[in-house]
Amino acid sequence: MTDEPSRHSPNSPKGEPSASAVFVAMMRQVAAKAVSKAAREEPGGTAPLSLPFESEAEAPIPRETRLETRRVRRLPYRPLLRRPQPASMMGGFLGAIFVAAISASLVATLLMFFVDPEFLNPAVVQGLQIDSGAIVAGIEAPAPTAVVTPRWLQRIGVISGHRGRDSGAVCEDEYGNPDLLEVDINFAVAQRIVARLRAENYAIDMLDEIDPRLEDYRAALMVSIHANTCADFEEVVSGYIVHKSDARPEGGADSFLRECIALNYGAAVPLQRSYAETEDLINYHAFQRIHPLTPAVIVELGYMLADREILTQDPDLLADAITAGILCFLDNVALSNSQQPPAAARGYLVPARVTPTPAFGA
Ligand SMILES: [Zn+2]
Incomplete structure (x- = not known):
């Protein structure tokens, strides 16, 4: 060589x-x-x-x-x-990169349609979501206070039942056309609760029924607003229901939240309390998704057939009652049995600390 x-x-x-x-x-x-x-x-x-x-x-x-x-x-x-030519080698290299980039963007765009929204990081989704309080009609956002109050640390989650998912229960007119949707009743009440609690300077999350933020959700409490079926049972079926997760022990914070809301709702709204249990209440999905230490209840505001007038005529009354129950819980949950509620109680009723287990099915 x-x-x-x-x-x-x-x-x-x-x-x-x-x-x-x-x-x-x-x-x-x-x-x-x-x-x-x-x-x-x-x-x-x-x-x-x-x-x-x-x-x-x-x-x-x-x-x-x-x-x-x-x-x-x-x-x-x-x-x-x-034998490779130097010029075409460079061109081929750039061409390969170009083809790879186009392919990757096409595949990513296609895959986007098959990705479950819950797959996304909850923080990212939260950042993308519209501030639900902004859509409350006719209610001004509260002005920021001069000093940040500890209430901002008390986060409250309000699920507007079925929102973003389906219509929930449906009432039909004599021709079989839907004339009342549960999702509308729930939203009318839920947005008013959110506005009232925001006015009290709490940090509120207005949540959809299937909301990615529910995953391991940590808050002072979470309440889900629903209305009961419009089915005709051929007898008057009426009343409101407040239910905690069956998986949580009786006598804890969940029970106290349930009793706070039930007591104040029953005092303000002319409906009897019902202890009926339905599959939706017992196996409510959000109870299984939130953090184990977040007290949570689901509220059935009333039955859409027998209680239709109350559910549709005065959403402010229903929202005031639920809000009073929430404030009852927030102000008193940390108090022991012997302590009295704060003197400046904000117009709510406080249930007995030790609540007997209700006779379910009554
Ligand atoms: Zn519902």
Whole structure:
């Protein structure tokens, strides 16, 4: 190799002829063809040609050159064509990157349609969601206070039942057309609760029925607002229900929240308390998703058939009653049995601390 550096290009394998050697051999073939062609076209075919190749062909060719030429003739030309060109290599590299980028963006766009919204980080979703308090009609956002009060640390979650998911229970008119949706009743009450608690400077999360923020949700409390079925039981079925998770022990903070809301709701709204249990209450999905230490209840404001007028005529009354129950819990949950509620009680009733287990199914 060292004595013949020009015979091989640096990247060709040992023993393979260099490009220059192949080129010379090709030129010789072309010239030989040209000579024989010229000889055939020439009458007699004996015209003297002054091409240097002829005289060279007459001269004795070294054995080494003849062997090399024969070997070169057997070589396919493909390896030569494959030799990469510096310019096209760079172009290919950029082209590959371009194709990869286009493919990735297309695949990402397609996959986006199949991604469950709950797959997203709750913090990201929270950042994207509209502040629900802004949509409360006719209610001004509370002005910021001069000093940040500890109430801001008391986060409260209010689920507007079925919102963002379905209509919930439906009442139909005589023609079978829906004329009252549970989701509308729930939202009318829930947005008023949120506005009232915001006016008291609490930090409120207005939550959808299936809200990604519910996952491991930590708050001073969580309440879910619903209304009961519009089904006709062929008897008057009326009343409100407040239910905590069956998985939580009786007598704890959940029970106290339930009793605070039930007591204040029953005092303000002309409805009897019902202890009926439905599958929706017992296996309420949000109870299983929130943090185990977040007290939580679900409220059925009333039955949409028998209690329709109360549910639709005065949402402010219902919201005031629920809000009073929430304030009852917030002000008193940390107090022991012997302690009295604060003197500046905000117009709510406080239930007995130790509440007997209600007779469910009554
Ligand atoms: Zn419901």
